[in-house]
Amino acid sequence: MKKRMKLRSISPFRINFDLKMKLSTLLIIVALFQVKANETYSQKTKLTLNEQNVSIERVLDKIETLSDFKFAYNEKIFNYQRIVSINVHKERISSILDKLFIDTNVDFEVYNKQIILKIRQQSLSFLDGDQSKQERKKVSGTVTDEAGIPLPGTSIIIEGKLIGTESDFDGNYSISIPDGATTLIISYVGYQTQKIIIGNQTVINITLKEDSNSLEEVVVLGYGTRSRKTIAGSVSQISGKVLENRPITNVMNGLQGVLPGLTITRSSGRPGGENYQLNVRGLSSLNGGNSPLILIDGIEGDLNLLNPNDIKTTTLLKDASAVIYGARAAGGVLLITTKTGKKNQTPQVTYSTNYSTNVISNLTERVNLKQWVEMDWEAKTAAGAGAQFSGGGTLQEVLDKIDRGAEPDDIGGNSFLFYKLEDWDGALFDDATQQNHNITITGGSERSDYSTSLGFTRTDGILKNAWDSNERVNLRLNHGYDITSRLRLETKISFDRNRNLEGAWGSNEVFNQRNKIFTWFPVFSESGNNYVTQWGFGNPRQIANRDQGKRTNISENLRGNFKLNYKVNDDLKFYTQVGINKGEGSRENFSAVSLRWNYNDTSAGTYRSKNNLFLSSSESNYKNLTAYFDYHKIFANKHDISLMGGASHEENENKSFWASRQDFAQTEVLSLNLGDAENMENGANASHWAIKSFFGRFTYTFDSKYIAEINYRRDGTSVFSPDKRWGDFGGVNLAWLASEEAFIENLNIFDHLKLRVSQGTTGNQNLNTGNLYDYIALINIGGQYPFGNGEKAQSASEGGLVSENRTWENLKTTNFGFDFAVLNSKLSGSFDLFKKENNNMLLGVNLPSVLGGAPPAQNIGSLESTGFELSLKWTDQLSEDFSYSVGAYLSDNTNKLVDLDGRDRVSSTREGYALGTVFGYVWDGIIQNQVELNEYKSLTGIPTNIAIGDARYKDVNGDGRISVYDDNGNDADVVDLGTNSARYSFGVNLAARYKGFDASAFIQGVGKRTVFYSGAFAIPFEQPWWQPLKRFYGNTWTPENPTAKYPRLTTGGTRHWNYRNSENTKVNGAYARLKNITVGYSLPKNVLEKAGISSLRLYLSGEDLFTIDAIDGGYDAENTDGSDTFYPFTKRYSVGLTLTF
């Protein structure tokens, strides 16, 4: 078999040589304009030739001599020795080649200066029929995507005729229109098909829109891809577009509420410290492993560090489809694919940016000075204690002093009572800014494609004059290269760097103090120079201040991902992939000496008498080596078989080291060696794990209607003892493409209807929470006990009892679902019902405590989760100018601890109840009078000093005692008050486009959730020296206000009784939040073309602007644990642009 390639040009990279040289100047913009100029070489250059009776090869040689053009062709495809004659005068290369190859099957593509000769594609051969000789009208134009990037290979077909063409590499097309033809149909994989009335137009430029719901869309699965139409499992995929043009700081910020079945929560608004948590379809285990496995281009990765703009698709495997990832897939699998260039694409540069102003939202409301004094007076009096302001006169006198802004009262001991209202929030907070910049350059030649990007994001926090910011830089180069026609190399290299700054006390501490200190303390001392402190309180303004020190936290991540694809023939392919993630983390915490001052500027001691510097550095090395093959063949046109199989090895090692010193004489140069050696400390940690896997998938599709898929994986881990190390995971997906059946087609209802059912098992191995060597008995060394004169004596203790019998938790997932499209696919949707059963959940065995240690976890528990997901989408194009779409989804899940090995105790993990269930008493109103009080006091288990105005709970079991358990250990008076989990998560997407204008809105919410606040948020005077928050003002019981929601104010012991968990303290955490609203305008193409710009879109965007909920007092609905140290979220008002040229 002689298949010699004859490549006329020497180096394939030569294609890009000019471009690369110029980019290397780093003057990106300048270089790009030069690139633009080069694009037109083939158009500008005109040649004169006169060759008679020579071989084609000689003509080509001649052209190469006369110009910079280079030819590449396979000698087999045509006879280049054929004798021709040609005579042209100052003609373009395309015209010359047209003449040269007329009446042959040779096609050519001009790529910059490279010309590739090839056989005309089969699909176009029908153009060469008789019709081509008829006289026809011609229509031409350019096909681009929404960003203005030309789409080569777009199919343009004339409706009703078997005539069509494809766009060329510049997106240009030209087609002859036969008589009677009225409409063009333009389609391209992954884009919405468009129909255009031809009318009298001769130039028709077409912009295709990406279609995420398209049935032909390529969906990423584990170790392969598949068209959406033929997917048998429950898989959601969204395109990276949903993350573009939004002022988001982080991938998870952008994914929140976008994928049905994926719940993303955040617990802080601190830049870079949001603590996003991902969960797919509810909880799978008590032991963690509830968040999905995240794979970026097939290799495990960290979403926090990823540039949202680099994402091409995000795919969520929810059911037995995840089985292919076996032991780590119990929480589902999130597959991220990054953007690549396209072959035969001219270089495109996209610059996008947005600037935001971030405005604090939902700050818990503080009481003002008068309200504080009134509440304190009431509460202290009730407790028989003296009111804080009792030194300032009677209540009325104090209130009068406040009205006239009296000078402070000196009450001795350097303490003062203040009568002027302080604007603490003004002193603490300010609007902040945020900016995103991204430059992406993509392109490709016949053999290679590339996409490279540089991103920068900076978010400043809302704390004034504080270290409170996050910066991320992302660099990425994705490159694909066909080494031969069979062998392709794909490299994806990225570098991410995140730098987070915080004050020495931590930003959360500012909120902790802000929510607790007395409202009426002044910020500054009498002289105005010092931050005031009194009675040991922290001054939040001081705590926030830059002069207190700084925490710098830097993470860097270098990822290399190399994949070699080898095509043996059209059916069989081999893939070998190597992934390396190298993570580096460093912390530098400097804490300055911190002084405390009384209002009269006398010293009140120190918060911290010695400065100190803490340094830590950590390193992680992750390696992944994977090899698999993929075989696909269709037999007898009906039997479509694919078989995939392979193996992988993953290993990870973490190391960290830290050291600290105190007492730096100066703080100009902060280097560890300059600190006092007396109290230096250091330490180190290290851990590692490894997993080996074998996996396979067999898919059989019969007649394009019936799909059966079997996934299998065998995993071995270092975490379990050799005997229990290997686990087998498998699953089956079945689907029926009903709309392919004649009897369904005849109904004329469904454009698409697919029924799916699947069942499979996955494992739960949470590798991030320690327990890496649970089968080896270990000794923990640590602690310090001060013998002698501060001897730092370490201690050694048993590292927990071990079990050699532990193994994987097995999670069985069953899914039933269907997808449909009706009304010409204007309405489409899908519905899934699922059940997850963890039948050998790891639980600590319950053994008598005489054992003397916690028994190791063994596979004895059982948890069951059920739920559904529903998504619907309506898209319609009313005219060429106006289109709109509405999408919505709703999902829900609940779980139940079926078996907890007989442990039936009132707790958030209780047999027969959902995880996180909150138990509480039954609210029975407030004790209104002496009669009610006397009657209630006949019960035991109530506070001895209970009084009128205090809470009353029902004695549910009637044993005369308010208690959790009765004497026999059974439940007494507590009931299930609900769980903190989000129920009925929903999202609504609205989008519309009119000519150049586009608008979209995205609403996300939770239909049901029970929240209980904690700390200062939960109880007024939780500690008598904490301020009561505004929510309680006027809402507590007094004889004059007997119908108040909350019991009387008191600093006495009954306050905790009054705010025990009950229906009365339960907060309805349901909400709907306008996550994003965007209005954009794309400038008309004809205007931009003159400036050499392919597209320019300007937009205004807002994040989290508006929320509907039932919560008062400034609490945030997303603060799901109700913590009083919560850093609030911000609303973002943003302006941005996207420029492509």
Place this chain on the structure above:
Amino acid sequence: MKNYNIKFLTLFVTVAMLLGCEKDLNLAPLDQVSDASFWKVPGDFEKAANAFYRSLASHANGGYDQNSDITVGGSSNVNSNGSLIIDNGPNWNGSYSTIRATTRITENYEKALDIQSDIARYAAEARFFRARAYHNLVSTFGDVPLITKVLTLESEELDAPRASRADVVAYILEDLNWAIANLPLQSELATNEIGRVTKGAALALKSRIFLFEGTWAKYHASGDASGYLTTSINASQELIGSGEYAIFMGSSTAEAYRNVFLEAGEGSSESILARRYNLDLEISHNTTRWVSTFHNAPTKKLADMYVCTDGLPISISPLFQGYDTMISEFENRDPRMSQTIITPNSGVAQLGSLIDLPSIGSGNGNSNSGYLSYKFFSDNEESQLGKGYYDYIEFRYAEVLLNYAEALYEKNGSISDANLNTSINKLRARVGMLSLTNTLVTSNSLDMLEEIRRERTIELAYEGFRYNDLRRWKQAENLLPVNLRGVKYTGTEYETSPPNNSKTISVDSEGFVIADNVSLRSCDQKLYLFPIPVEQIKLNPNLTQNPGW
């Protein structure tokens, strides 16, 4: 073409084979040693023994004894008022954890033959802590399962029934005797070993445990009272005779007692074993600030127990000045009174603010009884800002002297003046009080046992002894179900020119503040032994519950 095929198939197969290699999965920890490689050098045993020191009693928030009749908090204590329910009973997991950890040392000591002489002291420390753990169990629950080896998940002993109190006490005695034989004297400790368990500490523990067991046996009519008391007496005598310890005398009788517990008394020869705090290691406590919140206030019971300077109780002493003013009752009293309770208007200040004016009521800065606690309150500014570094002394010489006097009297029904002089009168001398003598007792119709118990209560007030003392004396049923009273309110300055206003104060018929009302207090017989945790009974079918629970 063939070449490519072969090359890449070879590559693929090679990679696949690499992936199949099982041994990559045998990973050992990188920053922890395994149990199998531990227990090789003396340092290993030392580290293992170090783990127990954090379990020594530490500073409580404002001192102990709120479970008894001598102090009272803002809310009523369930032990003191007898309302303890089974759910809130003490757990025993902690003690059995200590027993496991200590037994791991003793078992490995037996195996480490080549280094045994170097590690005997650590095995002795382990047995000291094991004896202490079993004492906690026995004194709390009575009979408990006696576990003498390290259990595995399959051990039959997991379902062990309760061993008799006598058997457990015998086991304790064996541990203590071994520990005493193998521990160094205080004076033999190297500087960097100060703070470790000594022979003296083991003797002190023996003195304490066998006084407890002896009096328990006597008053609860079970066991060998006389034998136990003799064991206690001998242990106390050996410790006293060692000359290793002495009462801290300080610089003046007005400060000496208070300073035992503060910076000035740190590391004194009165301290036998203490929980240590350290400035450099930032191991600190907030005790001074807690004391100053007065949430653990002295009761009238405690205040009245201090005798007058003539050695007589206030009921008969002519020196007693009555309750008419805020400070009258503090006059002519045992100086330990004003070193335990703040004398109003005496100038006690915290960070410059005076805190010596009683404000009656619950809540921060108020005293429920009107009396203000003072013991453990430091004048040091760091301590007042919340960073106290003074040690908490769990075993001090004073207790051993008190144990000695009490055991002697309980065993013999009498105590000689000589023995009083080697014990209780050392404590009286510290504060410049008259000695307790048999003559004083008989000539004033006093009861020597009551005087010995009085001495113990006031000397050890706030140190957590009182409740267990009431239990072993079988006096809880008599002394707990009473009004816990405070200062005299009716007709005194507290009523006529109150330091603070807006109060609802309940008083008894004599005009004393009622801090905790008798109507809500009781003491059932079952309370002498605590309930075994219900969960443990569910898990072990052989475990029985204490009577009454």
